[in-house]
Amino acid sequence: MWRAGAFSLGLLAFAATLGFSAFRAAFSDWVVDHPSPAMLKSALALDASNPALYVKMGQVQLWESGDYDAPGGVRSLERAAALDPNNPLVWTELVLAYEAAGDIPGAKRAVDMAAELDPRTPRVQWLAANVAILSNQFESCLDHLRNLLVLDVTYAPAAFSAPTRWS
16 A cells, blocks of 8 residues: 555656656747746746757847846857857857957857858858958958858848948
8 A cells, every 4th residue: 555655656756847847848938939038037047958048048138138238148148059069050149249249259269160060051151251351351251251142142232242341
């Protein structure tokens, strides 16, 4: 008789653990789609290993909240990159964060990683060209713009106006 009670208690504990995991995952997904700084902090307290939450927190800190926080955005996106180092989207967001914080060498490192992971995405080539302009690496900029136009000709108007940035 006691074995049945112990088994039931163990089963209940297992079900509670699964229930919490399911709740944590569902809450994290919901917060990514409905971000606010307070909700993101709550979700990160429950699920600190979810890189999507750190990406969204970085975006909110940089672009969406009333309190612009470039260093906080960089920290959040660096954490996302540490958790998901093979995701080029994380690295492209980190490029933008470094640029916003005025850290051009950081932006260069991030765009190099994004280009290594996903060289055939036009956005990566566009960001690489912009970082090259900011780094006064004009030949590199032209190489990235050339690659960009091979991948997606619709970038042509922007690509042809980019070299005027350093004239």
